[in-house]
Amino acid sequence: MSITGAEAHRDRFIAYLGKEGLRVTGQRLAILEAALAHSGTFTAEALLEGARSIDDSVSRATIYRTFPILIACEVLREVDVGKDFKYYSLREPKRSFQAQVICSDCDKIFEMDAPFMEWYGNSVAEKLNLEAQSQRLQVTARCPGTCSNEKKVCTTP
Numbered sequence: 001m002s003i004t005g006a007e008a009h010r011d012r013f014i015a016y017l018g019k020e021g022l023r024v025t026g027q028r029l030a031i032l033e034a035a036l037a038h039s040g041t042f043t044a045e046a047l048l049e050g051a052r053s054i055d056d057s058v059s060r061a062t063i064y065r066t067f068p069i070l071i072a073c074e075v076l077r078e079v080d081v082g083k084d085f086k087y088y089s090l091r092e093p094k095r096s097f098q099a100q101v102i103c104s105d106c107d108k109i110f111e112m113d114a115p116f117m118e119w120y121g122n123s124v125a126e127k128l129n130l131e132a133q134s135q136r137l138q139v140t141a142r143c144p145g146t147c148s149n150e151k152k153v154c155t156t157p
Contacts, residue, residue: 006036009075009090016073030055031066032075041079041087041109079109099137106143 013032017024034050035042044063051058067088070076079087079100087109099114117137125132 005092009036012073013070013075016069020069022069026055027051027058027062028066028069030058031063032070035070035076035088035090038090041089043085043087047088099139101139101141103143104140 010032013028014024017028030051031047033054034047037050038047044060044067048058048060048063051063067076067078071078074091076088077091079089098111099117101110101112102108103110114137117135121132121135
């Protein structure tokens with residue numbers, strides 16, 4: 001994440017806390033900093049490790065109470081891949097629609113531009129005289145010969 005992108009996320013988070021009458025705490029800032037340090041998707045457990053390395057008083061409960069705040073102020077986005085836990089990633093500036101391809105062996109999530117999906121969703125909704133609010137495209141795939149299911153490591157770029 002670029003310096004200006006990280007600063008924008010920090011400013012947005014702090015402004016949102018103030019607007020909502022919530023305190024800016026060291027724990028919340030540690031969680032934010034841990035999120036900013038991640039590239040790609042991450043789990044709550046991975047974020048907990050990073051946040052605890054910044055502030056060892058961060059608890060699992062604090063992580064889960066802070067996630068809705070980070071999502072509401074558009075710093076994080078939730079990525080649901082149909083498992084019993086969610087992934088999260090930093091919200092990037094408006095990009096074209098993203099399709100997700102999930103490796104079923106190692107759970108790595110690849111995102112790629114799919115601008116046709118926005119057009120498709122709007123077209124289908126319009127034909128039904130509706131307004132599209134959200135949509136997602138997820139493909140589950142395997143990395144043939146490049147994933148080791150035992151190690152859960154994917155060598156696909």
